[in-house]
Amino acid sequence: MTSSQLFVAFWTIVTKEVRRFTRIWGQTLLPPAITMTLYFIIFGNLIGSRIGEMGGFNYMEYIVPGLIMMSVITNSYGNVVSSFYSTKFQRNIEELLVSPIPHWVILCGYVIGGVSRGLAVGFIVTLLSLFFTDLQISNIAITVSIVFLTAVLFSLGGFINAVFANSFDDISIVPTFILTPLTYLGGVFYSISLLPDFWQGVSMLNPILYMVNTFRYGILGVSDINVGFAYSMILLFIVILFSVSLHLLKSGKGIRS
């Protein structure tokens, strides 16, 4: 395929993905908006007002970056895992497999589809947060780049989950038992400096901590961890997960007999 044909194919997958999550907006865009509004009201306003400052900011200001990042993580992951698994389940993956699109274009298309939903939800949650607090962005480049890279990383994670999934139960196991606990323990609601040394050490093993803190650094200018190290780790994980995903597509794991 020529480069223009490759771009048409890539863009077709992206628009198909965007069309899907906007068509079912009541399942994809509305729930995180409601959930995050509740978080802002309950944790930010009601409980937060009694907590006082965290990292030099009031509690609402402190948790907003974490909650935006949490929305981006869960939605970019959830979009790819549910969309690609549905494509397998309904067998319309065959439309892709018979076509001449290279595997890397298929993967990039699904990843950017996941990123689109992650960013769309992140944007909605950011707008909602403005009803509760003034959001001053300390470093726009870091804010935008980290949210994009995080969405890419979790879209890849969702893709791998979908490849291995054999039932709709399988696509909810990882988000429920791994993603949600890691997100809650990844410094969304608290600074790890509040933890004893041992648990601080354990928290440093949680990759989501790096993303949440780097994003918080981009907005508030404060972080529990080294931002440069966080970027390195995220890029490394993206390379690893992209390679694994591409290998799975090439081998036909879960999609070809």
Added chain:
Amino acid sequence: MLQPLNEDRVAHTMLTPANQDQFMTTALSINNLRKVYGNGFEALKGISLQVEEGDFFALLGPNGAGKSTTLGIVSSLVNKTEGSVSVFGHDLERELSKAKMCLGVVPQEFNFNMFEKVIDIVLTQAGYYGIPLKVARERAEFYLRKLGLWEKRNERARMLSGGMKRRLMIARALIHNPRLLILDEPTAGVDIELRRSMWDFLQEINAAGTTIILTTHYLEEAESLCRNIAIIDHGTIVQDTSMRELLAQLNTETFILDITPAQQQAPQLKGYRSELVDDHTLVVEVEREQGMNAIFQALEAQDIQVSSMRNKANRLEELFVSLVEQNLEQEKA
């Protein structure tokens, strides 16, 4: 209903496959193809098959014979174990992208997103082949009109009838103007009238240059459409010949005669095996070297009139059953 061909330039351009070579070539070449599934089942035992450009080719076989596995490997939906496949000279291992560009596939089961609109399904498939949206829209309109689906273009696919869904899969498979179209039971569950109009459409695109490989359980369909035929059974090719040569192998045909007046016992037909099914129905087996005239003369001599006559089974069906039975006996031996 399918729309008749508009004999204008657009129709001719649309129906003519892309990148058609000036000289005839082999559309599909399969060599020593073998497939062993993960559970150890050997679905294909080293089959070889050639389909020439422009052919209308039937691939027949009983359920589980290996037809869908063969077509699955050609369509890149199934991984082969051994052997090679090339489409218009493009080997699937070395030139997969070029091979896929030449190939359109209509699968046996519905495999589109039931929640998408008809037009989106076709346009998305065009996009997968890198066709710009403007061109894709023109082609989508042409094929959807041709297949009687244009009025349904904004309906969700799940709202279509079974016949419409089958036609949608044909429109989708043709959107990139493939040189080779594979149809895996395209008329299953489609009523007679629509089936015949689909045959006309397939003959039309075949006449315009598209090579077609068809699998079907309607042997009448294969007999009336296809010029060449392969029969596959238990993972091996048991026949690979022209339809004419295959039908010439048929030694015996069975005819059902409606006779008057009512008979209590079978009339005397010297040299023929016959059976009186009921008082008005006579079944007669006729061997290739025997004529039919002697039957009519013998019946007339007994004051019996033949009011109508038909084949007991489709000719290809009789051959198909005998070939599959022979193969089964050979395997047992």
